[in-house]
Amino acid sequence: MKLLEKIKEYLNGSALLNWDSLSKSNFVMILGALTYIIWIIWYLFVFSVPELKYWMDESLFTSHIIVSVIIIFLFLLWAFIGIKWKDNIWIQTYFPYFCIMFFGVTLIYGGFNVGIISPATIGSYISLISVGIVLFERKIIYSTAIPVTIFLLGSIVLSAMGKIPYAPLFSNELNSSTLSENPFWIYSMLFLYVPIFFISIVLFEILLTQWRNREKQIQIMSQLDPLTGIFNRRFISQSLGKIHQKNGDYSLVVLDLDFFKNINDSYGHDVGDRVLRDVAQVLSLSLRGNDLVGRFGGEEFVLLLSDKQQIHAMEIAERCREKIEQLNVEYAENQAIKITASFGVATWKPGLTREVVLRQADQALYLAKKNGRNQVRSYLEITA
Known part of the structure; x- marks a missing residue:
């Protein structure tokens, strides 16, 4: 279970996606070494079985083993160089090009030995x-x-054209026969290609999963205010538009922190930012269900209350006002700032546009400020 959880955590993360080109090149070098090790295992197994050995060119056995071992050694050497001198500017800039070129050349070499147009070669190339x-x-x-x-x-x-041999590792008997009818050739192609196919599928799945998760994170971040962590003005406006299209009952509460400029001027913007974060947290904890809270900019916040009547919206706004009034933001040892806020409430009615509802909430907020601040006022008071 722990292993599955770690694998899931890795897939949901962005480790491979966030690697730089050099780290990815080192990873490819290790995969190249593993691929050639698997091919050598196939080669040694074939020569250990007399019935299979018949289909191979025995004269190339020693030379092919030596070349393959050298290629594996070079793969591991390039990976070691990339890891050892990862901070070198030249290595960071140019080494990935060299590594990927080396990987491509060794792929062509392996494909040439078993057939340059064989399924294993073409499949590996495409993957x-x-x-x-x-x-x-x-x-x-x-x-x-x-x-x-x-x-x-x-x-x-x-x-x-016959200028170079086709599949030199195989014997003349195999190359002159109908390859697609030879079980040894078919199983050999599968064995040589399956590791590359499996690695490609795994890498694709990892990258696509991490890419989707990154897209989700970017989407979430685009909806949030970076300072307070609550929704930003753009998301609130979009949500308001969706509710309005459904002709659902909703109320808007616009609030503004009283004398916030004095806080910034007297205690500094760091303290002001702390005040905004604390107020955002208080507002978030005061809402339930489908209600939304967002920062409209500066010290102004908005509450989008879905399916709320005027009296319910006033009660929620009053509860938020009281909690903000009880809030103490410490700026020094045993010293804290008292905060208050003014609220304006407006409720949608048939025939009103969302811009009108928002303007009504602003007018109610202005009424609260005009009458002394630290209070909740409704647009209905203005019309009355």
Whole structure:
């Protein structure tokens, strides 16, 4: 269970997505080494079974093993260099290009040995290019993909013309037969391609999951006021528009902190920011259900009360006013600031636009300030 939780936590995070190009290159080098290790295991297993060994070119056994071991060593060496000197500017800038090019060359080499147009080669090429475009910057991938693709196409043409051998690791008996009817060839293609396919799918899933989570986080952040953590004016306006379209009953409460400019001037903006955060928290804790609280800017807040009648809105506003009045914001040891706020309440009625309702709440707020502040006033008082 703990392992599954860690895997889920990793998928929901953004570790791989937030890596820099050098870290991603080091990761690719390790994956390249693992892929070649799997291929060597396949190669040694085939030569250990006489019935399978028949389909291989025995003269290339030693040389191919040596070259493959050297490639694995180089993969690990490049990963070590990238990790060891990760703070070097040259390594950070140019090493990813070199690593990805090396990975592409070794891929072509492996594909050439088992057939340049074999399913394992073409499938690996498509999978890795697709993952690379998502994982790396375009300029890094294209700088490798273009020359590798040209070399791949050239090898296909030369192989078709008989200028270079096709699948030199396999024996002449296998290459001269109908490959699609040979079980050994089919299972070999599957074994050689499945690890790359599996790695590509896993990477795609990780990247897509992290990308979706990042999009959700960006969307949430775009809705919140960065200082107070409550909804911003844009989100409140959008929510007000949705409620208004449904012709649902709602009330608006606009409140303004009394003499807030004096707080900033006397105690500094840090204390003023603390006051705004504390007031936002008080307002958030005072609401229930589908009600929303947002900061309209400066020291002005708004409460969007869905399905509330005038009398209910007045009660909620009065409760918020009392809690703000009881709030003490400490700015020094044993010294605190007393805060008050003025409230204006307006309730939607059929035929009113949302702009009109908001203007009515502002007029009620002005009435509260005009009559001495630290009170709740309704637009109905103005019309009366």
